[in-house]
Amino acid sequence: MPTLTKLYTMQEASQHNTKDDCWVVIDGKVYDLSSYLDEHPGGDDVVLVATGKDATDDFEDAGHSESAKELMQSFCIGELDTSSPIIPELEISSKKEATEYSQKLMDLTKQYWTVPAAIVGISVVVGFLYMYKKK
Template structure:
């Protein structure tokens, strides 16, 4: 069974001597990977002690990188602290759609008022 690690505990590990991060609700200790990371240690230190899911997905890591990540897994977040990356993206999608709808509606009303 996975070790349960809280976000509060993860936040304590954001120094070069101890770098933990969360990716897809799993906790990773990447301290020993700092010097090997192809993107440089700064990209890992940037998300040390935080949820790095968005950045990890934005970069588009390869299947090999995802496989390598498993080596550094030390636990998972407790159920009440887990988030859904897909759910977060879905919320953003709806916000963008609502904004686009409001802009279109604004143009339609403006056009109607000018007639």
């Protein structure tokens, strides 16, 4: 009978980011390294920096040995759920709010168009007076 694998989202894994509760994600698998941090040859800081993200590249770049990769399997607690988005989608605003906001912006634009127009007009008049005075 196949063993059931626990699935974790990246958001769940990233919440375990302290020395007492440290999870990392490598090659789509989730590892609880809390009990191993003090024994890690590179120090616990290296591992703690890798929490909350996919640390596959960091792990590979460090050049871990085959024995390290075998040891890592004993800390595996599940797999990354790839069906859920890595970054949760946020609702910015509803269409009704967007419409109301754009309407308010249009009203302000119509109401205050005179200020930029007056500045341009004054600039043109001052420019002509300056040119006239120079002659």
